[in-house]
Amino acid sequence: MTVYIIRRVLQLIPVLLGVSILVFSLMHLTPGNPAQLMAGESAPPDTIEQIEESLGLNDPLPVQYWDYISGVVQGDLGTSMRYNTPVADEVWPKFKVTLELSIYSTILSIFMGLLAGIISAVRQYSISDITIMIIALFGLSMPNFWLGLMLIQWFAVNLGWFPPTGWEGPSSIVLPVISLGTAGAAIIARMTRSSMLDVISQDYIRTARAKGVKKRVIIYKHALKNALIPVVTVAGLQFGALLAGAVLTESVFAINGMGRLLVDSIIQRDFPVVQACILIIAVVFVVVNLIVDISYKFLNKRIDLND
Amino acid sequence: MSQETILEVNDLRTSFFVEGNEVKAVDGVTFDVPKGKTLGIVGESGSGKSISALSILQLIDSPGKIVGGEINFKGDNLLKYNDNQMRKIRGNQISMIFQEPMTSLNPVYTVGQQLREALKIHRGLGKEAGTEKAVELLELVGIPSPRSRVTQYPFELSGGMRQRVMIAMALACDPELLVADEPTTALDVTIQAQILELLKELQDEFDMSIIMITHDLGVVAETCDYVAVMYCGKVVEYADVNTLFKNPRHPYTVGLLNSLPRSDVDQEELEPIHGTVPAPHEMPVGCRFAPRCPFATDLCHEKLPDLEDIGDEEQVRCWIYTDEWDGDPEVKVYEPEARTTKDQ
Ligand SMILES: Nc1ncnc2c1ncn2[C@@H]1O[C@H](COP(=O)(O)OP(=O)(O)OP(=O)(O)O)[C@@H](O)[C@H]1O
Ligand code: SF4
Ligand SMILES: [Mg+2]
Numbered sequence: 001m002t003v004y005i006i007r008r009v010l011q012l013i014p015v016l017l018g019v020s021i022l023v024f025s026l027m028h029l030t031p032g033n034p035a036q037l038m039a040g041e042s043a044p045p046d047t048i049e050q051i052e053e054s055l056g057l058n059d060p061l062p063v064q065y066w067d068y069i070s071g072v073v074q075g076d077l078g079t080s081m082r083y084n085t086p087v088a089d090e091v092w093p094k095f096k097v098t099l100e101l102s103i104y105s106t107i108l109s110i111f112m113g114l115l116a117g118i119i120s121a122v123r124q125y126s127i128s129d130i131t132i133m134i135i136a137l138f139g140l141s142m143p144n145f146w147l148g149l150m151l152i153q154w155f156a157v158n159l160g161w162f163p164p165t166g167w168e169g170p171s172s173i174v175l176p177v178i179s180l181g182t183a184g185a186a187i188i189a190r191m192t193r194s195s196m197l198d199v200i201s202q203d204y205i206r207t208a209r210a211k212g213v214k215k216r217v218i219i220y221k222h223a224l225k226n227a228l229i230p231v232v233t234v235a236g237l238q239f240g241a242l243l244a245g246a247v248l249t250e251s252v253f254a255i256n257g258m259g260r261l262l263v264d265s266i267i268q269r270d271f272p273v274v275q276a277c278i279l280i281i282a283v284v285f286v287v288v289n290l291i292v293d294i295s296y297k298f299l300n301k302r303i304d305l306n307d
Numbered sequence: 308m309s310q311e312t313i314l315e316v317n318d319l320r321t322s323f324f325v326e327g328n329e330v331k332a333v334d335g336v337t338f339d340v341p342k343g344k345t346l347g348i349v350g351e352s353g354s355g356k357s358i359s360a361l362s363i364l365q366l367i368d369s370p371g372k373i374v375g376g377e378i379n380f381k382g383d384n385l386l387k388y389n390d391n392q393m394r395k396i397r398g399n400q401i402s403m404i405f406q407e408p409m410t411s412l413n414p415v416y417t418v419g420q421q422l423r424e425a426l427k428i429h430r431g432l433g434k435e436a437g438t439e440k441a442v443e444l445l446e447l448v449g450i451p452s453p454r455s456r457v458t459q460y461p462f463e464l465s466g467g468m469r470q471r472v473m474i475a476m477a478l479a480c481d482p483e484l485l486v487a488d489e490p491t492t493a494l495d496v497t498i499q500a501q502i503l504e505l506l507k508e509l510q511d512e513f514d515m516s517i518i519m520i521t522h523d524l525g526v527v528a529e530t531c532d533y534v535a536v537m538y539c540g541k542v543v544e545y546a547d548v549n550t551l552f553k554n555p556r557h558p559y560t561v562g563l564l565n566s567l568p569r570s571d572v573d574q575e576e577l578e579p580i581h582g583t584v585p586a587p588h589e590m591p592v593g594c595r596f597a598p599r600c601p602f603a604t605d606l607c608h609e610k611l612p613d614l615e616d617i618g619d620e621e622q623v624r625c626w627i628y629t630d631e632w633d634g635d636p637e638v639k640v641y642e643p644e645a646r647t648t649k650d651q
Contacts, residue, residue: 212425
């Protein structure tokens with residue numbers, strides 16, 4: 001197992017290099033002169049030259065890449081064009097907010113999704129099953145920014161239970177997390193249900209019953225561990241998608257997260273910040289995938305060690 | 308019955324309710340399992356063998372339901388037991404092994420974890436004592452280097468080894484009755500023989516009674532003391548194994564015997580039973596076998612015969628052996644000269 005984890009981590013290196021090259025080329029693949037793009041169309045030529053100079057845009061590409069990547073490794077993500085401050089200072093606090101939002105939402109998705117999915121599967125075709133599946137369908141089809149607006153309307157404006165916006169203190173996180181986690185919970189509930197139903201009809205479940213194992217133990221020990229295998233993938237993907245896709249929800253709740261930073265920076269053509277955001281999202285995505293793979297291995301020892 | 312019986316199944320009925328129809332998978336099954344002996348249940352696919360076996364342990368899932376009968380285990384009707392009482396029987400006094408060793412073990416738990424489970428439930432053994440007993444059981448069923456197997460996962464074992472693990476699991480709490488549903492069908496011939504041999508040895512060692520479900524008369528000849536032949540959810544003949552092979556009474560049993568390959572008869576001369584098993588929704592009203600039976604008369608097509616005693620330990624469900632028989636009174640269902648005994 002340890003060997004497996006170490007190997008998987010080493011395998012990340014080429015992936016991350018690839019990602020960094022892609023992110024790096026972002027600036028150079030964009031049509032037009034990046035310095036011109038950043039400075040704006042009406043910028044005087046000497047400003048452009050200055051930008052080119054400060055970004056090292058006149059160096060050969062490999063040199064530029066080397067400068068970039070060695071900076072990144074040391075935590076230097078460049079300088080924001082907009083604020084003229086280190087990108088890292090700009091990105092980290094917002095990344096922290098978005099990361100928190102994504103983690104809480106994913107935890108909510110997994111917890112609610114598993115619970116609902118198990119109840120549905122165990123009581124297939126019962127009233128609770130049907131109700132859960134209808135709610136899940138709503139949860140899936142409702143755009144999360146709209147759900148966010150509804151939540152603000154009811155629970156913040158009408159009832160005044162939670163603040164309508166912001167990301168400070170425990171009560172402010174409730175509504176955004178619900179609005180962001182609901183779709184994931186719905187997906188995980190449906191996934192868990194079908195996965196559990198599939199597992200419950202397997203021969204080894206009958207074997208467990210023939211041994212005199214209690215129904216509850218059969219569900220939570222024999223069935224769930226098998227049923228979790230596909231659910232873990234969905235949860236991992238979910239987390240990655242949240243991280244990248246929280247933009248709308250962040251806007252609805254006026255949360256100063258990375259989604260908003262990214263959108264603003266794109267509009268403002270603040271390339272170093274855009275690069276940094278994308279790089280961070282990509283790295284988190286890759287790491288989450290690694291965690292998913294390792295939990296697979298943990299759940300199902302049959303997965304080939306050489307994969 | 309001249310000897311002590313451990314299990315008496317009386318008029319057991321198990322049905323599946325699909326789309327408003329009742330499929331009578333087990334339709335009034337009656338048989339006895341003598342203590343310390345092996346009862347074989349034979350019949351074609353779909354005759355209700357597995358459903359009968361699962362009914363004994365009440366492992367029938369919806370849409371299936373046991374709708375009638377009695378299952379008397381050591382004098383107590385198991386059908387009167389509640390779920391808790393039944394759980395104390397399962398894997399303890401009565402255990403079961405299944406046809407598919409490849410899928411019958413949980414892929415995400417080790418052999419040891421799965422073996423310890425029944426020991427913990429029924430004997431209260433903790434992890435250490437459970438592991439010791441697990442190693443002992445694996446040794447008992449002939450698994451080499453049992454101590455290292457305990458920590459292995461099912462996928463690390465071959466089919467034959469997995470079936471041995473299943474047997475070890477079934478034997479964990481010294482059951483009085485073992486229900487084996489086609490335990491060797493999925494295995495190749497040499498492994499099959501080893502597993503049957505193992506079961507026989509274990510039976511002698513533990514004075515265990517066995518229900519051996521199979522569609523293979525060869526397995527019956529090798530392992531069983533008594534045989535119940537099933538057709539369309541009913542027992543059509545019950546006899547001790549020698550009587551059944553030497554003097555089969557029911558035309559269906561004769562058909563099964565005649566379709567056994569033999570060394571002294573060419574394959575082409577084998578006489579398989581004509582026709583196919585009727586589908587559940589077109590079950591004949593009279594004798595279920597009538598559409599395929601060479602001796603069928605009007606009576607057979609109109610009325611269902613009962614399972615009647617025709618000897619001390621012999622029962623048959625066929626009009627030929629009753630006073631009401633309306634066909635040829637001299638009819639010979641089985642011609643011993645056409646087929647000699649099973650020993651040849
Ligand atoms: N889940 C189910 N739903 C509906 N009918 C069923 C179901 N399971 C079994 N049956 C019915 O029960 C009948 C008997 O099935 P059973 O599994 O006992 O046959 P079997 O004698 O064990 O056959 P095989 O040799 O193929 O294992 C089947 O023909 C089928 O009509
Ligand atoms: S009752 Fe009639 S049809 Fe049925 S097996 Fe006997 S002879 Fe054949
Ligand atoms: Mg079967």
